[in-house]
Amino acid sequence: MSIAAAKSLENPEETRRFPHGHVDLVTLGGTTAGRAEFEPGWRWSNDVAPIAGTKSCQAMHTGYVLSGRMHIRMDDGTEADVGPGDAMVVEPGHDAWTVGDESCVVLDFTGLENYAKQ
Template sequence: MSVLASKSFTEPEEVREFPHGHVDLVTVGDATVGRAEFEPGWRWSQDVKPIAGTDSCQAAHTGYILSGRMHVVMDDGAEGEAGPGEAIMVEPGHDAWIVGDEPCVMLDFTGLRDYAKK
């Protein structure tokens, strides 16, 4: 039996707010998909760490950057940056922040189910 499901981010099932941003979540089948918006000045270690209670982000992210730029530093020191039109994969154990004065908007297909959940 075929299944086709869709949900709109214009009416997310859940919105999680944190300083300098928010995540809109929808569940499609067994998948939780998030649309995250990080404002200039957002940094995981300042804005989400107090909610997560871990030293670094422990979510694995697989996503696509729609706008803005994000810099990521892994716990082992490896680092990189992603911007519009780029698909990304970030393993657990990282910090990240927004580069520049444009919000970073990204779709995340793996890492937002429990992200910034109080």
């Protein structure tokens, strides 16, 4: 049996808020997808780590940057920047922060099931 599904992130099933941002979520066929907005001043280690209870983000992210810029630092010291139009994969074990004075908006298709979940 084939299944096709669509849900709008304009009407999310859930919104999780954290300092300097939020993520809007929908679940489709067992996959949680979301649009995250990371405002200027957002940093994972400051704003989400207290919720996650881990030293670094342990979620894998597969996403696409719609706007703004983000800097990512892996636990091993590897660093990268992502910006508008970039597709990205970020393995578990990282910190990240918004760069500049524009919110970074990212569509994420993995790693959001428990992200910033109280």
